[in-house]
Amino acid sequence: MEAVKYINTNRVINTFIDLLRINSPSFDERAIGAHLASILLRLGLEVTVQEYGESFNLIGYLRGSLRDVPTLILSAHMDTVEPTVGLNFSIEDGIIRTVGETVLGSDDKSGIAEIIEALEALSESKVPHGNLEVVFTSAEERGLQGSKNLDYHLLKGRHAIVMDTNGPIGKIVVAAPTHDTYVMAITGRAAHAGIEPEKGTSSIKAASRIIAAIPDGRIDAETTANVGKIHGGTANNIVPKETIVEGEVRGHNETVLEKTKETIFNTARKIARKNQVRITIEEKRQYKGFRFSIDDPLLALLGEAFSKSGIKPEHVITGGGSDANIFNASGIQAATLSSGMQKPHTTEEYIHTEDLYRGSVLVAGIIETFAKSASGEIR
Numbered sequence: 578m579e580a581v582k583y584i585n586t587n588r589v590i591n592t593f594i595d596l597l598r599i600n601s602p603s604f605d606e607r608a609i610g611a612h613l614a615s616i617l618l619r620l621g622l623e624v625t626v627q628e629y630g631e632s633f634n635l636i637g638y639l640r641g642s643l644r645d646v647p648t649l650i651l652s653a654h655m656d657t658v659e660p661t662v663g664l665n666f667s668i669e670d671g672i673i674r675t676v677g678e679t680v681l682g683s684d685d686k687s688g689i690a691e692i693i694e695a696l697e698a699l700s701e702s703k704v705p706h707g708n709l710e711v712v713f714t715s716a717e718e719r720g721l722q723g724s725k726n727l728d729y730h731l732l733k734g735r736h737a738i739v740m741d742t743n744g745p746i747g748k749i750v751v752a753a754p755t756h757d758t759y760v761m762a763i764t765g766r767a768a769h770a771g772i773e774p775e776k777g778t779s780s781i782k783a784a785s786r787i788i789a790a791i792p793d794g795r796i797d798a799e800t801t802a803n804v805g806k807i808h809g810g811t812a813n814n815i816v817p818k819e820t821i822v823e824g825e826v827r828g829h830n831e832t833v834l835e836k837t838k839e840t841i842f843n844t845a846r847k848i849a850r851k852n853q854v855r856i857t858i859e860e861k862r863q864y865k866g867f868r869f870s871i872d873d874p875l876l877a878l879l880g881e882a883f884s885k886s887g888i889k890p891e892h893v894i895t896g897g898g899s900d901a902n903i904f905n906a907s908g909i910q911a912a913t914l915s916s917g918m919q920k921p922h923t924t925e926e927y928i929h930t931e932d933l934y935r936g937s938v939l940v941a942g943i944i945e946t947f948a949k950s951a952s953g954e955i956r
């Protein structure tokens with residue numbers, strides 16, 4: 578491992594801090610994008626800005642000197658959840674943490690910083706490598722909008738690592754669920770609640786009965802369901818005509834997932850009928866799940882890179898989705914790795930500087946391991 582020796586802890590910390598200082602909530606990634614584009618250009622990458630409706634994705638391409646090595650995609654997302662306004666942080670005892678009422682934004686600025694540090698080390702070490710593609714997406718935190726709107730024709734690579742999960746360096750997400758959402762519109766009949774309530778049919782009452790009856794929470798080890806939003810009614814003196822119930826179902830097993838949805842929707846329709854309200858149900862696939870087989874060549878290669886980098890791999894099955902779900906559904910095999918972020922999406926978010934270092938070592942180690950893999954080994 579040659580490039581790994583050039584990983585510089587202070588440099589990756591500074592890169593990370595520079596990123597923290599640029600506010601980048603979802604759909605407001607212009608400033609961080611410009612900053613990252615200038616870094617990628619300095620490191621010798623060709624940079625493409627791929628615009629879509631509300632934002633853009635940043636794609637960098639670095640031609641390697643080695644042929645016959647598969648192109649490797651390195652990915653992370655530029656946006657963060659909020660609150661971020663007035664973000665302040667402290668560095669103490671090797672921990673960078675948010676101070677005050679904002680998140681830190683290590684989700685996913687730690688992933689970005691580690692990818693950049695690996696490229697810095699690679700450039701300094703002059704170690705030969707294959708073609709590399711950097712994909713910095715936007716609005717990941719708003720339903721994976723960047724990766725969903727990514728123009729996959731622009732990418733040459735078919736294998737990706739996504740530096741975007743929490744916990745110490747070493748985690749590899751080997752399975753993620755399919756995620757479906759639904760909206761139930763329940764329509765009753767309005768009436769004056771004081772004068773002639775008998776003439777009304779309450780959609781809120783019907784919705785309550787539906788919510789009480791449908792399965793939710795943990796359905797089984799691989800399936801979850803939740804009603805997350807409800808709104809209805811207009812005033813205390815009107816029997817409510819319209820109520821909207823929104824929910825989701827996630828599952829690693831496609832058959833159980835479909836069955837769970839069927840139960841939820843059929844139960845809802847039955848109760849609606851009984852309560853003499855109309856119901857329409859619209860469902861939407863947010864993303865498709867994936868699962869690596871245990872003997873997958875990409876997993877084997879990552880395993881080799883982990884051991885060469887002195888990092889113990891831990892295979893995990895997640896209940897959440899990430900850009901990797903969209904990459905995998907779009908023909909790019911993608912594994913999500915931990916970037917070291919801790920307690921993301923909270924105002925207690927932090928990261929160990931040691932994990933910024935280890936994450937960078939890992940990315941550099943994966944690039945070098947890829948470079949040594951013979952063509953055809955991974956497809």
Ligand SMILES: [Zn+2]
Nearest residue numbers: 654684685741
């Ligand atoms: Zn993230």
